[in-house]
Amino acid sequence: MVQEHGQSEPSERIAKLDPSVQVTVRDHVHRILRATIIGGKFAPDEKINERQLAEQFGVSTTPIKEALRQLESEGLVEALPRRGVIIRFNMGWAEEMILARAALESMIGHLAAKRISDDACQALQATVRLMEAATSSGNADELIALNETFHDQIHRASRCDYLARLIERQQFYDASIRRIIHSDPAERERALAEHRAIAEAIVARNSDGAERCMRDHVVRSGDIYLSIVFGNKEEK
Structure with missing residues (x-):
């Protein structure tokens, strides 16, 4: 199912990671999340729910936070006080x-x-x-x-x-x-x-x-x- 403006339902965006790749889980989370953002599956200014992402990836929130920090260094997201992490890609x-x-x-x-x-x-x-x-x-x-x-x-x-x-x-x-x-x-x-x-x-x-x-x-x-x-x- 697709939401308004062509955005995917959150549950349809992320596939759980294969347990065999857990040794480099941060890199895999970063790669997949980056492709998801650049593929237009998040709307500009949309807030990222870290816990929801962790559930969808099937990992803890730690690699999610690490991947988001890396994405912030690339300018694709931004962490704002009292607002959390926001999509900046547009x-x-x-x-x-x-x-x-x-x-x-x-x-x-x-x-x-x-x-x-x-x-x-x-x-x-x-x-x-x-x-x-x-x-x-x-x-x-x-x-x-x-x-x-x-x-x-x-x-x-x-x-x-x-x-x-x-x-x-x-x-x-x-x-x-x-x-x-x-x-x-x-x-x-x-x-x-x-x-x-x-x-x-x-x-x-x-x-x-x-x-x-x-x-x-x-x-x-x-x-x-x-x-x-x-x-x-x-x-x-």
């Missing part, structure tokens, strides 16, 4: 994340075109061929995995460890949103064409072209994300 914040990621990814693409090895070129081209096959079959899960592989290969080729770490805070997709995007055949074809153009520019050592293609790809993908998560709602 459409404006999401737009800034997309622009920040576009800037970082485009520079990584630029440097990858300058630094990529011949072996890495072949691996990148092989990934594109796999993406072509997955696009034709409409296999969303495979496309999601290949998309991650594609960008990881470019990150490694660029040898930009610092920029790659910065990008971690600009991740605005989760698997559910990616599946929605890849369910559209036209969107699958557009994404494939963009990935192919990025790869071709990098393999050709065309750093300016790689930078431009990567930036355009991230910005356009971000616009799709905004339309899914926020629709046509304007910031109040």
Whole structure:
């Protein structure tokens, strides 16, 4: 069931953690809660109920508090006196994340075109061929995995460890949103064409072209994300 403004019922938002991953429970809580927030399942300014979250995750409140402190350092939530923890993620914040990621990814693409090895070129081209096959079959899960592989290969080729770490805070997709995007055949074809153009520019050592293609790809993908998560709602 979905509440008003497209927000999910609290009980539908969080899946209990597998007991086998309890050794890193804080990191798992942070990762899942971050994806939940960025996926638009909490409304801007909504108050977080720590005890309710602990019940939904199947953990104590300690890792919830630790994860929320980490999310506060990222600016996604804010702890206010007498009000508790409030969601600060909104459409404006999401737009800034997309622009920040576009800037970082485009520079990584630029440097990858300058630094990529011949072996890495072949691996990148092989990934594109796999993406072509997955696009034709409409296999969303495979496309999601290949998309991650594609960008990881470019990150490694660029040898930009610092920029790659910065990008971690600009991740605005989760698997559910990616599946929605890849369910559209036209969107699958557009994404494939963009990935192919990025790869071709990098393999050709065309750093300016790689930078431009990567930036355009991230910005356009971000616009799709905004339309899914926020629709046509304007910031109040």
